[in-house]
Amino acid sequence: MSAVDVVVVGGGNAGFCAAHAAAQRGRRVLLLEKAPQAEAGGNSYYTAGATRMVHDGLSDLLDIVEPDERHQRAEVPPYSAADFLADLEKVTEGRGDKELARVVVGESRDTVRWLHDLGLRYRLMYERQAYERPDGSYLFWGGLHVGNVDGGVGLMADHVRVAAELGIEVRYAAPVSGLLSEDGAVVGVRVGDEEIRAASVVLAAGGFEADPQLRSEYLGDGWQNAKVRGTPYNTGEVIRAALEIGAGRGGDWSTCHSVQWDASYPQNESNRELTNRLTRQSYPLGIIVNREGRRFLDEGADFRNYTYAKYGKVILEQPGSIAYQLFDATLRPMLRAEEYDMPGIAPLVAGSIDELAAAMDVDAAALAGTIAGFNASIDDSHPLDPTIKDGRRAATDPVKSNWASAIATPPFYAYPVTCGITFTFGGLRGDTHGRVLTDSGTVIDGLYACGEALGGLFSGNYPGGSGLTAGMVIGRRAGSLA
Template sequence: MLDPDVVVVGGGNAGYCAAHAAAERGRRVVLLEKAPRAHAGGNSYYTLGSIRMVHDGLDDLLKILEPDDRHARTEVPPYSATEFLADLERVTGGRGDKELTEAVVDGSRDAVRWLHALGLRFQLMYERQAHERPDGSFEFWGGSHVSNIDGGPGLMAVHERIAARLGVEVRYDCPVTGLMTDGGSVVGVRMGDQELPAESVVLAGGGFEANAQWRQRYLGDGWQHAKVRGTPYNTGDLIQAALEIGADRGGDWSTCHSVPWDASFPENESNRALTNRLSRYGYPLGIVVNRRGRRFIDEGADFRNFTYAKYGKVILEQPGSVAFQVFDAQSRPMLSAYEYEMPGVDPVVADSVEELAVAMGVDVDGFVQTVREFNSSIDVSRPFDPTIKDGRRAAVEPVKSNWASAVEVPPYYAYPVTCGISFTFGGVRGDVDGRVLDRSGEPIAGLFACGETLGGLFSENYPTGAGLTAGMVIGRRAGSLA
C-alpha cells in the first residue's frame, strides 16, 4: 500500500482499535509495529485481558459472554457509570482528566460490544475475580469482572484477524523515528530515511517504561532498576516525536503502574511465555515484610484491584528493592494458582516462623516480633470474608484494614517480590477523541494518540482493567475521526 489515508503507529490493543474503526469507515489503513513479528502485540500481549466496563449485571453481560455452565450459579453485581467514575476518582486522588475519564467510562460498554461484534470473545474471570461459596455458587467482586478469552495473547491474535479481514496492512520491524509536518499539520511519518505520507497519524506506541534513562529522569532515582513486565519496545520514541513538533505533555509524568512482581525467577522481564504469571497479587490474604522483617503497607486497604498498581513503587523503596509475601497453611490454599503455582517458581517454606525468617534472609528477631504483634492485634469479632471489605483489621502499624488472618498454622510460605513496571502515566496531552493538543490547547491537525501514549487518565494508582478499556474507547474514537 503506497498511499494510506491513516497510519497507526503501534500494534497493541489501542492501535488495533483505532485501525479497525478507521478501516470500517473505508479508510486505507497501514499499521506500523516497531517490534518484529515474533515480539508484536505491545503491552497488551502481556495482560490477562481484564476489562473494566459499565454493565447492569449478569443478564447484561450474557450478551457478550461465551457459554459457561457456571453462569446459572453466578452472581455478578451491576457496575454503574457512577461506580466506575468513583473508583477512578478515588484511586487517582482526583488527578485524572475529568473529561477524558468520563468519555472512557461512558463509552466502555459500547466499545466492548463493538469489539464483540467484530470477533472478540469474552468470559467471566472466575479464577481471578470471584470467590466460590460452600454451595458451589460464585460471587464476583472488585468491578473488573470480564476478560477476553485466552488473555493478552488471545486478544492480540483476534485483533490481527479482524485487521486482516478489514483490509488493514500491518508492517512489522518498522520503528517510526519522526513525524512529517506541513504548515503545522502532521502529514505522515518517517522511518529512518523513508517517509510514509498520510492524511492522519495515530500514535499508539505505549509509554516510556522500557527506557531506563527516562524512568530515572521522570520517575526518580532507583526506577532504573525496576523490572519491565511487558514489551521492551515502549521507550517513549513516539512521545518524543510528538513533543518535538509542539505537542503538549499530558498526565502525570512522575508516577506509573507498578506491581508486586516475582523477584526470584531468572527471566522475570518481558517474558512472553509467562506474560502475567509473574504477578503476585495475593498479598491481601497475608502479610508483606521487608528485609528487616517489618511490614510496610496496609495489605488490606482495599481489594487488590485498587492497590496493586501502586505497591510496586513502595517495594522498590525497601532495602534491596525486595519484599516477601508471607502466608500460612490456612491462607496459602486461597492464592490464585495462575500466579502462585507458576512453573519454575518455588516459595520459601518452613515449619516455624523463625526458620522462615532464616530461609528468607530477613532479620529474625524483627520478623518474629512482627508476626507476634500482628497475630495478637486482630479483631477476631469480625468474620473473615474475602468477597467484601470485611473490616477484620489488625491494629498494628501499619494497620491492616481488612482480611486480617493470623499467621500461625505451619507450614509457612514466603514469596520474594520486587517492583515490576507496567506502564507510565505521562504522555502527550489529548482530548476525548484522541486529538493531540499543542501547548496552547489547540489540536494538531492530523495527529491523534491513544493507549498509554495518551496521558491524563491515571496518577499514582490504577484500577484493574481500566487500561485496555481506555485503549478500546479512545482508540475507537480516534480511528473514527482519523
C-alpha cells in the same frame, strides 16, 4: 515515498482499535509495529485481558461472554457509570482528567460490544475476580468481571485476525523514527529512510517504561532498577517525536503503573510465555514484610484491583527493592493458582518462623516480633470473607484494614517480590477524541494519540482493567475521525 489514508503507530490493543474504526469507514490503513512479528502485541499481549466496563449484571453480559456452566451459579453485581467514575476518582485522588474519564466510562459498554461484534471473544473471569462460596456459588467482586478469552494473548490474536478481515495492512519491524510535518500539521511518518504520507497519524506506541534512563529522569532515582513486565519496545521515542513538533505533555509524568512482581524467577522481564503469571496479587490475604522483617503498608486497604498498581512503587523503596509476601498453611490454598502455582515458582517454605527468617535472610527476632504483634492485634469478631471488605482488622502499625488472619499454622510460605513496571501515566496532551494538542490547547491537525501514549486519565494509581478500556474507547474515537 508511499501514501495511505491513516497510519497507526503501534500494534497493541489501542492501535488496533483505532485501525479497525478507520477501516470500517473505508479508509486505507497501515499499522506500523516496531517489534518483529514474533514479539508483537505491545503491552496488551502481556495482560490478563481484564476489561473494566459498565454493565447491569450477569443478564447484561451473557450475550457477549463465552458460555460457562458456572454462570447459573454466579452472582455478578451491576457496575454502574457512577461506580466506575467514583473508582477512578478515588484511586487517582482526583488528579485525573474528568472529561476524559467521563467519556471512557460512558462508552465502555458500547465499545466492548463493538469489539465483540467484530469478533473479539470475552469471558467472565472466575479465576481472578470471583471467590467460590461454600455452597458452590460464585460471587464476583471489585467491579472488574469481564476479560478476553486466553487473556492478552487471545486479545491480540483476535485483533490481528479482525484486522486481516478488514483489509488493514500490518507491517512489523517498522520503527517510526520521526513525524512528517507541514505548516503545523502532521502529514505522515518516517520509517528509516522511507517517508510514508497520510492524512492522519494515530500514535499508539505506548509510554517510556522500557527505557531505564527516561524512567530515572521522570519517575526518579531507583526506577532504573524496576523490572519491565511487558514489551521491551515501549521506549518513548514516538512521544519524543511528537513533542519535537510542538505537542504538549499530558498527565502525570512522575508516576506509573507498577506491581508486586516475582523477584526470584530468572526470566522475570518481558516473558512472553508466562506473561501476567509473574504477578503476585493475593497479598490482601497475608502480610508483606521487607528485608528488615517489618511490615510497611496496609495489605487490606481495599480490594487488590484498587491497590495493586501502586504497591510496586512502595516495594521499590524498600531496602534492596525487595519484599516478601507471607502466608501460612491455612491461607496458602486460597492463593491464585495461575500465579502462585506458576511453573518454576520458588517460594521459601519452612516449618517455623525462625526457619523462614533464615531462608529469607532477615533477622529472626524482628520477623517473629512482627508476626506476633500482628497476630495478637487481629479483631476476630469478624469472620474472614474475601468477597467483601470484611472489616477484619489488625490494629498494628501500619494497620491492616481487612482480611487479617494470623500467620500461625505451619508450614509457612514466603514469596519474594520486587517492583514490576507496567506503563507510565504521563504521555501526550490530547482531547477526548485523541486529537493531540499543543501546550496552549491548539489541535495539531492530522495527529492523534491513544492508549498509553495519551496522558491524563491516571495518576499515582489506577483501577484494574481500565487501561485496556481506555485504549479501546479512545482508540475507536480516534479511528472514527482519522
